[in-house]
Amino acid sequence: MSVLVYINSNAGKLSKSAFEAVTYGKMIGDVTVVTNGSTGDDILSSLGAYGAQKVLVDRSFDGTDAQQLTRLIGAAAEATGAATIVFSNDLVGKAVAPRLSVRLSAGLVSGAIGAPDADGKIKVNVFSGKAFGHVKVNTTKRIISLLPNSFQPEEVGGSASIEAFDGNVGAPGLVVKATKQPEGGVPLPEAELVVSAGRGLKGPENWGMVEDLANELGAATACSRPVADIGWRPHHEHVGQTGVAIRPNLYIAAGISGAIQHLAGVNGSKVIVVINTDAEAPFFKAADYGIVGDAFEVLPRLTEAVKKFKSAN
Amino acid sequence: MKILVCISKAPDTTSKIAFTEGNTKFSEDGVQYIVNPYDEWYALVRGLELKESLGGTVTIVTVGTAADEPTIRKALAIGADEAVRIDAEAKDAFQVATEIANYAKGQGFDLILTGKETINYNGSQVAGMIAEHLDLPLVSLASKLDVNGVTATCDKEIVGGLETVEVQLPAVISCAKGMAEQRIPNMRGIMAARTKPLNVVAASASELNTEFVAYDLPAPKSAVKLIDPENMDALVELLHNEAKVI
Numbered sequence: 001m002s003v004l005v006y007i008n009s010n011a012g013k014l015s016k017s018a019f020e021a022v023t024y025g026k027m028i029g030d031v032t033v034v035t036n037g038s039t040g041d042d043i044l045s046s047l048g049a050y051g052a053q054k055v056l057v058d059r060s061f062d063g064t065d066a067q068q069l070t071r072l073i074g075a076a077a078e079a080t081g082a083a084t085i086v087f088s089n090d091l092v093g094k095a096v097a098p099r100l101s102v103r104l105s106a107g108l109v110s111g112a113i114g115a116p117d118a119d120g121k122i123k124v125n126v127f128s129g130k131a132f133g134h135v136k137v138n139t140t141k142r143i144i145s146l147l148p149n150s151f152q153p154e155e156v157g158g159s160a161s162i163e164a165f166d167g168n169v170g171a172p173g174l175v176v177k178a179t180k181q182p183e184g185g186v187p188l189p190e191a192e193l194v195v196s197a198g199r200g201l202k203g204p205e206n207w208g209m210v211e212d213l214a215n216e217l218g219a220a221t222a223c224s225r226p227v228a229d230i231g232w233r234p235h236h237e238h239v240g241q242t243g244v245a246i247r248p249n250l251y252i253a254a255g256i257s258g259a260i261q262h263l264a265g266v267n268g269s270k271v272i273v274v275i276n277t278d279a280e281a282p283f284f285k286a287a288d289y290g291i292v293g294d295a296f297e298v299l300p301r302l303t304e305a306v307k308k309f310k311s312a313n
Numbered sequence: 314m315k316i317l318v319c320i321s322k323a324p325d326t327t328s329k330i331a332f333t334e335g336n337t338k339f340s341e342d343g344v345q346y347i348v349n350p351y352d353e354w355y356a357l358v359r360g361l362e363l364k365e366s367l368g369g370t371v372t373i374v375t376v377g378t379a380a381d382e383p384t385i386r387k388a389l390a391i392g393a394d395e396a397v398r399i400d401a402e403a404k405d406a407f408q409v410a411t412e413i414a415n416y417a418k419g420q421g422f423d424l425i426l427t428g429k430e431t432i433n434y435n436g437s438q439v440a441g442m443i444a445e446h447l448d449l450p451l452v453s454l455a456s457k458l459d460v461n462g463v464t465a466t467c468d469k470e471i472v473g474g475l476e477t478v479e480v481q482l483p484a485v486i487s488c489a490k491g492m493a494e495q496r497i498p499n500m501r502g503i504m505a506a507r508t509k510p511l512n513v514v515a516a517s518a519s520e521l522n523t524e525f526v527a528y529d530l531p532a533p534k535s536a537v538k539l540i541d542p543e544n545m546d547a548l549v550e551l552l553h554n555e556a557k558v559i
Contacts, residue, residue, distance in 0.1 A: 097441070127433055134529075135523050138521060187472045274537070288534070309546075
């Protein structure tokens with residue numbers, strides 16, 4: 001079965017979510033990747049290690065304009081005869097996959113966390129992480145958009161051939177006026193390790209100790225909703241039901257009580273560590289490891305312990 | 314400025330999530346429905362602000378049954394001139410988007426606003442599908458929206474940063490946090506909402522591309538392991554050897 005995987009290669013390098021998407025596609029069938037922009041052939045051919053056989057690349061445009069990408073991926077789907085198209089459910093996937101779904105009359109399953117089962121049903125996160133749903137697709141073509149960090153990329157060895165492809169993409173729908181460069185840190189939705197804090201930290205001036213621990217671990221930083229609402233931290237760091245939903249391997253929460261809305265955004269995490277002065281904080285019920293103590297003392301102590309561990313290993 | 318705001322109902326954020334009929338149906342037992350927060354806080358409020366500064370109308374549209382009318386009245390209490398209910402049970406994003414696109418076609422809306430996703434199905438699908446149906450540009454996950462004549466300027470999220478984009482109207486915008494501040498309806502708004510027009514239009518019987526056939530709940534967590542706050546080396550040791558995450 002032919003599977004088409006769209007990956008965003010615009011940063012000039014490939015992200016973990018690209019490898020996840022190729023690995024997922026490989027579980028279903030023979031993978032052709034489609035992408036655009038000026039990323040070098042050598043970098044693109046590395047997708048072969050994850051099971052891609054071929055990479056179709058349209059070098060006529062850069063960027064992630066949803067209308068251009070919809071035309072490109074639609075043309076590639078037609079050219080390859082792919083019945084399954086795979087995206088990462090990231091910011092680009094969220095804009096492009098729904099358009100493509102209408103264009104190709106293909107049912108869209110977004111936020112997939114499982115491979116299609118024997119009947120073709122696909123498991124997704126619903127109710128903001130509080131439950132799972134199993135989705136059946138009624139159309140002959142289907143689009144699956146994967147929740148980042150749900151599949152471990154798997155190297156199978158091999159190399160992908162690169163082919164120039166003209167998607168006849170036309171004009172962009174949006175004109176980009178300015179870009180605020182992504183900040184240096186780890187992007188939150190893809191992060192494997194996350195250090196998060198809430199109102200218990202008492203003020204934005206105290207976030208240094210959160211950042212210190214995150215830097216020491218190579219983790220992204222996050223926060224609870226009240227903290228983003230009062231402007232202590234930027235909105236894109238807010239995890240929870242009305243913020244970002246994340247599934248890191250490790251989520252460390254300091255000074256967050258663990259309201260149901262916050263838990264919804266983080267309960268896909270593999271391991272949860274909670275630091276709180278209040279032993280009755282509801283978050284401890286959702287935690288794997290708990291520390292009843294003052295974040296102002298515990299966080300620096302944990303940073304030191306990580307530092308010691310890193311230098312010994 | 315003619316603005317269409319698409320709303321959906323969602324269970325209150327504190328609702329206990331449970332399923333019935335052999336885990337095939339969401340249990341509405343004791344569930345209080347609200348307007349999906351992204352639709353209400355960001356799409357509707359920003360639509361109203363634009364109307365207040367530029368003039369025009371705000372129409373609310375939803376795909377739902379008569380049972381959803383109290384939720385529509387909640388949205389009308391915050392503002393908007395009128396509401397339209399497309400008479401069908403909402404089952405799939407494609408169905409909802411197709412119904413709304415069919416309704417909006419040819420009506421001359423300058424802006425079609427949606428929330429970035431619903432908090433129950435989290436699909437982020439409807440806005441993009443409406444845009445493709447109507448062949449309109451889409452600004453997905455916009456955190457700022459300003460209108461100057463026939464163009465709109467938006468900030469939209471990109472991985473770890475922000476992009477400022479310009480788009481020709483008409484356009485579809487999906488609205489995320491930062492776009493507006495939540496408004497609490499006042500008594501006058503609630504009274505006025507009772508008599509605002511709520512027009513029911515027949516559905517065009519759109520097909521379902523996808524169906525939720527079963528649900529399940531996450532396995533309960535085992536009891537938390539408490540660590541001495543003085544001994545963070547012990548935690549690092551457990552994270553490395555037991556949990557194997559560092």
